[in-house]
Amino acid sequence: MAVPFHVNVLEHCRISPPSDSVIPPLTLPLTYFDIPWLSYAPNRTLFFYHVPAPPNFTTLLKQSLSLTLHHFYPLAGNLTIPPLPAEPQIVYTGCDSVSFTVAKSNTDIHHLSGNHPRRLTNLSSLLPSLQSPTMSRDTHVTWTLPLLAIQITSFRDSGFAIGLTSQHAAADERTLYTFMSCWSSFCKSLLKQDSLFEFKSTPWFDRSVILDPNSLKTTLLQQWWNMLDSLKDSQTDHNMVQSTFYLSPSDVSKIKQHIVEKCKIVNEDPPINLSLYETGVCYVWICLLKVEESHDAQASITPLYLGYNASGISRLKYEIPLSYFGCCIVFGRVRVLESELLDEDGLVCATKSFDIEIDRLVRDFLEGGERWICEWEELNVRVIGSPKVDFYGVDFGWGKAKKIEKLPGDDHGRVNVISLNGGRDLDGGLEIGVVLSEDKMLAFTSLFNSDLKQL
Template structure:
């Protein structure tokens, strides 16, 4: 249900043009099936209005919607699974889930947010993200299993008083964020070329649609009725803040951790430090303090990690599907996490990442195959933190023909206390934006954390 401030003007179905290859089914892998009980991905970009002149002219949001729809139809020719639906087939041992690539279509919604401006969407550094943003995403409560009857991709183009918000709602059983942003940027490239005086030929690699599994066999689930695995809990009451880290502050944070590790004699850990490790360490420690965990309460830092380059042989960046796992540091008592320092926590994240090799990935797949399960929001440790999304996603390269986005935002999907989604920084140059979700009381406590505000703004 949309907010009273947002009204829908029109909805149109977009199908691949020209039509895709003959109808086929793409079986889901263990990584895909594990997503069936989670929400659709909800990410969006905020744009200033298209400047004149444009050819053809984008004189109104209706023109923008038409421009986006035409380019999307062309993008779906290569990414035709996005225009399909999920289908479950019975097997003697249970069932299997596939993408029915029948070209059923995606949807574009044109909406208007009366009286809402860009300033109402972009929160100042010391304020929560405004809740009006959640109204810019359709299918707010849908879970990925609903892709059996709902479109796998829905776009809402919301007209603001001085800009446009383009919200993407995307079935996570289709693929992970890497493949999603490859698809969106391919779409944007087509749209941008159509407004250029001389359309450029794309050099983008086509998606690899063949799914990976260790033995190439489809996943058969030992359940006759998958709906019994699907949970639809009420979303928690959370506050959301977008923390900005400049390239300079991340460099200072990394140097702080490096010096701590060198002082402790961990030269290998100091040499291997990355910006991701130190940012994860900072948020893990600060959230732990804000929660006032009991000294002997154990906590972990979990990380959503891309498997493509870690498999042997590696999967190409164009692999279209899910290829992620959630890994974890070793558990540590809250008091020890805070006493051991920033360097130790950063190195702990580094050890967890380094241990995630081809061997461990294949062992995880084998373990899941022997006992299939789906992720639920209860799967995540309530005393730990979870680092998701990635500053490597090319969000601000996504130009539909009238310039890069002003900001990036998300909806209500798959959010839990202690989760952080990392985005490329809006000002570029190696900066990072961290969208942090906490309960109201934990967010209030975080306001007084000196270590966080030494590096974040």
Template sequence: MAPTTHKTIKLNQCRISPTGDDDLTEKSLPLTLFDVQWLNFHPLHRVLFYEYPCSTTHFANTIVPNLKKSLSLTLNHYFPLAGNLLYPLNSGTPVLRYRAGDSVRLTIAECNRVSDFYNLSGHQTREADEFYNYVPQLPDSIIESGWEIIPVLAIQVTLFPECGICIGITSDHVVGDASSIADFINAWGSINKFGGDEQFLDGKCKPFYDRSVVKDLSGLAIKRWNHVRMRKNIDLSPVSGFSIPTNRVRATHVLTRDDIAKLKVFLFTKFTLMRPNLVHLSSFTIASSLAWTCLVKSESACREKIDDDEPEYFAFLADARSRSNPPLPPTYFGNCLASGFIVESTHGRLKGNEGFLIAAELIGELIRKKANDKNEIFKGAEDWMSNYEALSGKRVFGVAESTKIDIYDADYGWGRPKKFESVFIDRDRYSMSLIKSRDFEGGLEIGLSLPMILMDAFAGFFADGLKK
């Protein structure tokens, strides 16, 4: 799916298999209780822009061959990404499988408007549709021997001549969460930068694949698979309801360490007087509370009247690797996200003068009670899927990516990325990406995709929020 205005020229497409493909035996990974819930989810599009003046000749003769070689080496360590999701059409359970000959489709492209690089890699308001020129689509699935065989990764590398390079990565959520995909991106960058995988191996960053470490005493994986299988007969395609034009714009708002510290003091002062037991005021809590209330106020200011008692929901995930009992290795590859984090308020409360405090209390308390307690985080796990499905059609604001991951560490030998974007947040009603800031140590970047009128209003409320 691409915008109607094409500014990129696809130079060629190729398939990249892991190095030593003939020596790799067939490998498979069962889906855990964390993976199954992402079956039939929409593709995840991410882009990284690198400011790196480069001629077309140097790109074709040096950059591209190096990227192909390093990608092949990287896939040797991240074999599930070169494989496929096998989805049973009749009996059986889904599985991730790699076998000799499997590969990743790599598209090489060039943008004929260099000015787009500086526009798209900024923080300012930009047309959301333009980013789809730089992300690939996953190859079509095929039917074979009672299975639907579904590719899980596609990559596009686009040159902006004498200006920069964009790497676009599309993945199926079922193969891995943000942490796993970021590990792959960083590994590929390191291997490309150093011309081999020695540094990667020395850093003890190899992905961990042993699924036996994920304890599923209640058989939730099978229960969720049965649920998903029944839903598949009801639901439309996972990309249904999404099309271009999106009629949205994207913008990034930055919270510096000083901004966060000032807002934390403001909240502590308020809560000391009113709610002295509230203690969890992390950067995530502060950024999420501010963004949620700014969005609610923006909708109130720009749209038809919304009843004050209309429910508003904030939903987020928590990395469960360190929170599992026993903990999983930080390099565990796959999905490992606890999903039972939903807070509810009303439109009237959140748009009011105390909205920021109310949001911070709700989010902070939920994190304090659940995310930081290994005995609590998985309580109610059997209801995670149904609870999220119950939010369909309601006023929900969600979070993508993670403040624990530094995607700006992904250096391919061209320096740190100039800009990272989670393109896939266009597909949600409204959500934000939340990542570590590139330019401010201890800061955060809030990425948004909204209609222009809402984005303009949000910017005003956000600026006012920083004056507290």
């Protein structure tokens, strides 16, 4: 008889910047890039390592994290949400810290870090909890929410996982990657007893570099306050599983060629932006829709929406430092009729619609920015992560992670979530995480593989 899955907490402590650090208190206002993320549950990322834990590795991780927080000290602070008319802001008081949990699981790491379906609740137990900003409004209470928490979990078969949970409104993937690169470099230096690593890419905290001539922040903030009472944390569905799928470079080329050939048949130009990202996302979108197909008579006039994130730094009309600390991503939303996606040329339709949205963002990514929050509430599918952010390149001194998982927040019951990572071996492939119920995951897996063979 199988032993029930269990994670036992061995230690809980808090990590601060080094005691000799002279760090003054800091308050960071939120920008219009940050406000929409107040509507979402925290970001959750797992790093699995199939190696024996080095001696005193939790001590090494604590020491190196402390050194890292000397540079990224706002992450030790809190998101404060005061009553109206005051605005939410990030506050570091000078004596704040990050929650650090050490745990042990009674299962095998090879099971939890595989590509096969794994229960979302089991994966979630390897991550620390953070309260979401999606609480009910109370006009007399100031909410104080930690920005970052970390959990280290070891397994019975000699492996371990590092789990990060962070508030979306405090840091995007670019900022988290810089933080992880700094932390891993300090740890690697301590592990190898080399001359201590010196971090030179100082984070840029000045929010005044983000210009807001049309008061977009004010508009979005008011929308968020108005809808706050309607935001509800989803109840965990214990039947949900997460699986990982992989598109090799040859798979991606096959999908692209299929789209090009379809366009030739009808004498149409193929989509211009057939990137790894767009190709993979659209293929998975079609597969998801086929599995979720409701056979509704209204499908021909029912619009479906896929939401994704794109770099804001590269689209601003002015320069800001690449080391800018915080969120700097824009929101894209692809709209297609359900009947068009389910048509035999659905993949072509999806990529062409994606092209239209990409062109709009290139032309003016702030166009329609005042609708970011309300439009994202209509999403059917949301994409998180990017193959351009190389989390597999993060090395603490024991090699790259065997597997990286990005887990959806509490909205996984309301919207399908696709998570993306670049291939671990940097071969130009794409890792795709999908969350579905167990029965639908079985159907999706079959469809994903069979459709690929038929292209």
